[in-house]
Amino acid sequence: MTGEMIQTKAKEFLKKMYGDANFEFNFSIGWLERFKARLEINSYRRFGESGLIVMENIEDALPQIRAKLENFDWRDIYNMDEKGLFYHLQAYYALATKQLEGRKKDKERHIVMVCCNDDG
Template sequence: MTGEMIQIKPKEFLQKMYGNANSEYNFSIGWLEQFKARHEIKSYRRFGESGSVVMENIEDALPQIRAKWEKFYWKDIYHMDETYLFYRLQADHSLATKQLE
């Protein structure tokens, strides 16, 4: 869960309950910080399977990846850093009331 998610939900509830009458109410960063303090919500780092990665397997796969690149023109290859590889990866931090597994 992220802070942005926590800020969006009250806006949705307010809209459902009162329509556009209270659209000027702003769930700011200050509101979010007070909400998190009131409900003892903190940012925790999530742990997963990152420790089980075998670097030798990655090094063995690099020639195959490079061979696939050779099929494309340079103008069709875009540099996106890690975004290309991890765009569906879950965030490594989450807001919660206790440490997550």
């Protein structure tokens, strides 16, 4: 959702509530910022794949997974994950006295794999 969408919807609600009365009210950027502060609406960056997970599917599968894991000792159950380590990647933001020029992001990376068995 964008700020422009909030402003447009607010104008629609004003029109529905008061009809075509000649209101001089405009939903300015200042109004939008105060509205977002009152309702604690913040801007967040999207990342990851968590939106693809269907929790109902996981809850249905858990009993079957737990039953299979009961056949193994704790020391034989491992959890492993991999992560890309972008060691040349520059920060997205920087403090400066003037606008900094951007560059194409360096994609060079190492793949790090972390693994641990269930008993630590």
